Amino acid sequence: MKLGFGFMRIPRLEEGSVNMELLNELVDCFMQNGGTYFDTAYSxxxxxxSETSLRDAVVKRYPxxxxxxxxxxxxxxxxxxxxxxxxxxxSLSRLETGWIDYYLLHGVQIANVKRYEDWHLFEFLKEKKEExxxxxxxxxxxxxPEMLDDLLRRHPETDFVQLQINYADWNDPNINSKKCYETAEKYGVKIMVMEPVKGGGLADPGPRVTKILKDADSEASCASWAxxxxxxxxxxxxVLSGMNTMEQMKDNLSVMKDFRPLSEAEYRVIEKAADALRExxxxxxxxxxxxxxxxxMNISIPEVFASMNEYLRYHDRxxxxxxxxxxxxKGSDASQCIQCGQCENACPQHLSIIQYLRDTRNTLDELFPEEK
Ligand code: SF4
Ligand code: SF4
Structure with missing residues (x-):
């Protein structure tokens, strides 16, 4: 089965600790249905x-x-x-696995690739593999894709890459999922997929896209198409999925267990959905x-953007x-942004965060001029 269990967004109790009871149930359901691949990170x-919960839910309970x-x-x-x-x-001592099956340099991009190379981390991983x-x-x-090509050419020790692949980003010029996929394919490395549902956005893609998908198959969830x-x-x-409810787990398993690849007609539905999303x-x-x-300035950037996206989809001012x-x-208003740019350097989606914060605040001001 191609489904992998991502441990980035694991279920938590209200006070913030991991909900181990639910996590154990999710792990059991995943494994009983043929799941084997778990993805976490030091950070x-x-x-x-995340790593210690994986140890408690998986390593201590399964061979x-x-x-x-x-x-x-x-x-x-x-x-x-x-x-x-x-x-x-x-990580090795938190996980208590004895060895790591898949070890990755995390989130390689222009802003950090020099660090990974200057700190000889590719060489270090090679040494650990030999051990x-x-x-x-x-x-x-x-x-x-050009940078990916360069890295894979210079580091033939690479066994796999983890790429952001989903139908919304497939032809997106910022993410370039398709070209990155083709580049990895050229080098014959395995591909792990992250963000197949785009952080959950394709599970609830708004009324227009939902209608396109439901018209094609009223039973299938939007996430299942992604x-x-x-x-x-x-x-x-x-394909990694961060599943933190039993409903998500069961829905994902129902799609991935007896997997049915998309047909030509279904690809056309996806193209229509991607066009609608772009618009x-x-x-x-x-x-x-x-x-x-x-x-x-402690600005809650993703929540501010989520509020704007919901408005763009539902127009509920x-x-x-x-x-x-x-x-x-819990933090500052978007208008308090001092444009230092640290957020844009950290954003793996290369978003123009400063501009989007400004746009969000301006949209709100235009909708409620009396509250400016
Ligand atoms: S540029 Fe980004 S990090 Fe800097 S203040 Fe604005 S939102 Fe915060
Ligand atoms: S880093 Fe980029 S994608 Fe991630 S939450 Fe911030 S704005 Fe969104």
């Missing part, structure tokens, strides 16, 4: 609790042969080469939150004002 969760684990080193969370390498040992502590070397990637699009690609080894001009934020920790108000309650 996911709070104080490493080592029943699953494979992927985790990642994050150069952005290290002060130097030694600290970055130390992350590998920390038997890593089984497959790879990297997750958020940049141009998963099938990614999993229908031949070179794709695993919507929504902000392509996946809610990953990589932009927020360093914001000196009162709801927009309410959601925007909730978004900025």
């Amino acid at each position: 996911y969760g709070k104080d490493g609790d 080592r042969s029943a699953y494979t684990v992927a985790t990642k080193v994050n150069a952005g969370k290290a002060a130097g080469e030694e600290q970055a390498k130390e992350q590998f040992y920390t 038997g502590l890593i089984r497959n070397i790879g990297f997750s990637f958020h940049s141009s 998963l099938r699009f990614a999993a229908s690609l031949d070179r794709v080894h695993t 919507e001009n929504s902000i392509a934020c996946t809610g990953c939150r990589y932009c927020t920790p360093g914001c000196p 009162l709801k927009f004002r309410r959601n925007y108000g909730i978004a900025v309650r």
Whole structure:
């Protein structure tokens, strides 16, 4: 089965700790239905609790042969080469797996690739593979197909890449899913897919797109179309999905267990849906939150964008004002942005965050001029 269980957004209780009871149930359901692949990262969760939860829910409850684990080193969370390498040992001790099946350089893009290379992390991963502590070397990637080509040519030790692939981004000139996929295919590496449902956005793509998908198949969920699009690609080894409710888990399993690739007619439906999404001009934020920790003004960027996107889809101005108000309650208003640019450097989607914040605030002001 091509479905992988992503541990970036695991279920949490209200006070913030991991909901282990639900996580165990999700893991059991996933494994009983043939799932084996789990994806986490050194930097996911709070104080490493994504990796330790994976240990408690999977490693301590299943034999080592029943699953494979992927985790990642994050150069952005290290002060130097030694600290970055130390992350590998920390992950290994948090996970208690003995070895890492798939080990990745996390979120490689123009802004950080020099660090990964200057700190000799490709060489380090090669060494660990020779020692038997890593089984497959790879990297997750958020940049141009040309850069991907260059990296794969210079690092033939790469066994796999993790790419953002979904039908909304397939031909998007910012993300270039299609060209990145073709580049990886050219080098014969395995492809793991991240963001197949675009941070959940394709599970609820708004009334127009939902109608297109429901007219084609009234039984299928919108998320199932997105998963099938990614999993229908031949070179794709695993499609990651962050499942934090049993409903999501069951829906994903129903699609992926006895997998049926998209037919020609279904591809045409997807193209229509992608066109409708493009016309919507929504902000392509996946809610990953990589932009927020360093914001000196503490602006809740993804929540501000979610409020704007919902307005673009449903045109409900009162709801927009309410959601925007909730978004900025814990931090600053979008108008407080000092344009320092740290968020844009951190954003894997290469979004013009400063401009979008301005647009969101201006839209609200235009809708409620009396409250300016
Ligand atoms: S540019 Fe604005 S939103 Fe981005 S980090 Fe700086 S202050 Fe925050
Ligand atoms: S703006 Fe970019 S970095 Fe921030 S949550 Fe959205 S996609 Fe992630």
